Amino acid sequence: MSATDTPAALPAPDTARRSPWGEVLHSLLRSGTFLTGLAILLFWVVCALFGEHFVPYDPLDADIINTLAPPSADHWFGTDQLGRDVFSRVIVGSRDILTVAPLATILATIAGTALGLVIGYFRGIVDDIVSRVLEAFMAIPVVIIALLAIVALGTSKATVIVVIGLSFAPIIARTVRSAVLAERELDYVAAAKLRHEGALHTMFVEILPNVIPPILVETTVRLGYAIFAVATLSFMGFGIQPPSPDWGLSISNNYGMIGGGFWWTVLFDAMAIASLVIGVNLVADGVHGAFND
């Protein structure tokens, strides 16, 4: 082993000089906000991946003689109206939202980045028209778009991913566009043009790597909003469908009874959503801080 080898702790095979990414990573690992958020997020990711192996009960198993039992030693979070263990359901309930929301965010990032690169690079009339359409689109609340799309297309996880992904794409496109507008004036873009590189090459090979930081920041912020949106749609009955133990769905099935004092059927799900959303926002805040310091 030579002395120039990168230490194993660094994930990316960095070049000899200290890369800007190394610095970002360094400041991330010192940010309390980021680490707290990451811990919360990782907890739920572990629950989503392995939760079903360590929960005490099957989250879908009904126990008819033991319905709506308050929290006890047997059932830490009590049972719901079908006698299902709320603790197990909350743990495993992270799975669907942690599949749908990230996929929607990835879709939004890919579509938004491509769109933003194109309108930022070409500017002119393409930019004018597309930007106005995007503005109009952004003015409509996601819930309303989702409602209409789901009425037209029917409810499924795929519909939710596509609806949320496409409603968030304009926001990412706007961010990418403004980053590209600054980049396209720089010398390396002029050099690429002088080399007669095609527009596609210039956009995706030359400019794209330089606008990654704002995209990354926007993506983490969007993930928070995607979780917000998925949870809300599930609560409205337009998102994840039964018998999934999804949090929003559980709240929607049980909140009608809270007047009767069955608080444990909704409180833990609500807290779970709250912790996940805050966790992701802390991560987003940390990433934003790391790139802007």
Add this chain to the structure above:
Amino acid sequence: MVFLGGQVLPGNVGRAILGPFADQRAVDALNHSLGVDRPLLVQYGTWIWNFLHGDMGTSYIFRAPVAPFVIDALGNSMKLALVAFVLVVPIGILGGVIAALNLNRPLDRIISLGGLSVTVLPEFVTGIILILVFGVWLRWLPIAAAWPKGAGVLTQLYYLILPSLPLFLVLFGYIARMARSGMIEALDSDYTRTAVLKGLPWRTVIWRHVLRNALLPTITVIATQTGYLIGGLVVIETLFRYQGIGSLIFTAARGKDFPMLEAGILTIGIVYAVATLVADFLYSVLNPRIRLGAEQ
């Protein structure tokens, strides 16, 4: 700043919304074979024409004209939104101003972090927690926004406090954050320094110079949150079983009651356009530069 206002608040966005909405309507109509024998443009034209004449169509479910339902629901939603706005605008601005005047001190941290945390939570989550605390455990407030028929204004207000709180919480963070950053910027500006150096009392500087400039971007934010508020209404009205425009759209969407759905959404589009216009107007009234021009 004026340029920013022009970018964020163009009066034609509201009108532009009608485009995508109409298109969605057309898509829906096509999908469900609603009078597809006529060309879509003709259908759309007749529909708009009738709408402008107060005829919003006939509900499929209730077998009755849509208009009375929509107008009732809109009135209810306006009440709810009004309660939320009346609470959140002064408190949010006050929170932001206090945070900015105590920049980086514990009070600022508490307001900023607290505001941010409640802002990112979905309304139904804060709604559920508030219902549990104030409705179920403390029994201070009713858990459903359904007051007895013929209830007075105060009773209605009493029933509306709990539903308006989740909206309040979501908006509070945005407004406080904008007010805070507007204040910080204004406090740091040359005109504030000039005012201080000219020997004006600190209180006068804050009221006459800083606040007026600091609140301009905040008004812009409040206006852009109208669209957001409408989305929030759909959720809140469902949660609290409140007969507003949000739950009307929700019920219509579930029951595939298209005339009702279209009328509800077009109404929202109009409300949004009007809100944007009002914000534009307020902005110009409050902007000292514009008023100065008028005086000369």
